[in-house]
Amino acid sequence: MTLPEPSRGAPREAPPLLSDTHVHLNLDRFEDDREAVIHRASDAGVRLFVNVGFDLDTSRESIALAERHQSIYASVGLHPHDSAKLDDAFLEELEQLAAHPRVVAIGETGLDYYRDLSPRDDQRRAFREQIRLANSLELPLIVHSRDAKDERGGALADVLEIVDDEGGGAAGGVMHCFPGDVEHAKAVVARGFHVGIGGPVTYSTRGRLFEVVKGVPANRLLLETDAPWLPPAPHRGERNEPAHVALVAARLAEIREMSLTDLARITIGNAIKLFRIPDASRPSIAYEMGENLYLNITNRCTNECYFCVRYESDTLWGYNLRLDHEPAVDEVLEAVGDPTRYREVVFCGYGEPTVRLDVVLEVGERLRELGGKVRLDTNGHGSLIWNRNVAPELVRAVDAVSVSLNAADAATYESVCGPKFGLATFDHVVGFIQECLKARLPVSVSVVDVPEIDLGEVQELARGLGVPLRVRGGGVPRRRRARGSQPA
C-alpha cells in the first residue's frame, strides 16, 4: 500500500506544518461550510487549532468541536465585552468546563478600553478571576487587550499591572492580536507571555508589527487568524479562515529572514509547549487529511518498498504513525467516531492493513453499517498472507480497494518493493486485483513515480486489467536502503 497524499489540487510536497492558536470555528459564519473550512486548513498544513471561547455558550461549542476533531483544542473564558455577566454561578460553570481534557487555556479574557462595552471595574474583576482560575488549574491565559494608551495608562498597562498583582502567567499565556509596540512586546515576554500575530502583520511592509516580530525571541511568537475576523492581505473584506494562517506565516518568515519551514516548525513547537498539547507526540490510530480519515492499524508490512516514507520518519503530515501497540477493534472505532463526517475512511498507515484482516473486516463492516464509505489501500498481498482468496470476504467490509501495483513485471516489483514472498509475489498481486473485480469490488491501482518504474508499461497493464491507474509522487528522492532493516 502507498501512503496518502494531500487531496485534490494540492502540491506533492507536504506544506510546512502550521498552527492557528486563535480561531472561532464554532461561530455561525462557518455554519454552512465548517467542515470544508477545516479541510482546507488541513490541506494548507494546519495541524493544530485552538478554538477560543468568549462566554459560556462559545466555550461549550469550542469543547464540542475539539471532541469532534483531533487537531482542534479548546479554550474557555469570558471576553471583556461581557465582563458584567461574571458571577459565582458563571465562574463555577467556567471552572467545570475548564476541567475538560480538551481544554488547553483560559480565555479569551482581558481588558478592552476601546469599545468599553462593560464597565472597566467589571472588566478588571473578571480578568482577575480568570487569572486566578488559570493559575489554580495551571493553564495558560489567552489575553485580549485593546486600546493600549489613554490618559489613565490604557488597557495593556492595566493588563500588565493585574498580571503582576495576581502572579498571572504562572503557566504562561499569549497576548492575542498583539496590540502594542516592540517595548510593550518585550514587557509581555519578560512576564512569560507569548505574542500572538495574525492578519494585520500583512497590511504593511514595515511599521509597529514588523518591529514586534523582529524584536521578540522567535520562541515567543505564535501564529493566529482570529477567524472569521482580521483576514490577512489579500483577503481583506472577506471572511477570514484558518487556511489563511499560511499567509501570516509567510510574512513572519520574511520579516525574520528565515525559511517558511523553520518559522512554521518553531511556531507550532511554541504552541505545543505553551498549550501542553497532550497528543502531539502520541501515535495516531486515525488521522485526518483533506476530506478523508485514514486508519493506521499496524506497522507491519510484507513489502520493503525502498521509497516508503516510514523508513524516513515517524511522522507523516504532522501525525506520529509509529504505533506503540496494534489497536483493537473498539479502539479503532472510537478513534473514528462518526464515519459520515468523511468522504472516505481509508485503511492506510505505516503498514499493510491486511496483515490484520480480521480487524479490517470487523471495523469496515461496522463503519459501513454506520453509513461510512470505506476504502482499503493495500499492497495486494492479503491472499498470500492468509493462504486463501480473501477478495470475496472484503465485499462486506469495504466499498473500494486501491492496490499499489508499482511495477509491470515481477523483476521490477521484486527490486523496488522487496516483497517478503519473493519473485512470485507480483503475479499474486495481479491475481488479487482480478479476484476483487470478480467479487464486484471497485478497484483502482497506483504506481509511485520513481526512476526504476516505467509508467507507460504500468499504464498498459492497468488498461489490460480494466482498472484506473493513479500515479503518485515519489516525494523526496530517497537513497536505496539495505533490505532487512525495516522498522516495526
Ligand code: SF4
Ligand atoms: S513498504 Fe509497505 S507500507 Fe511502505 S509503501 Fe511499501 S507496501 Fe506501503
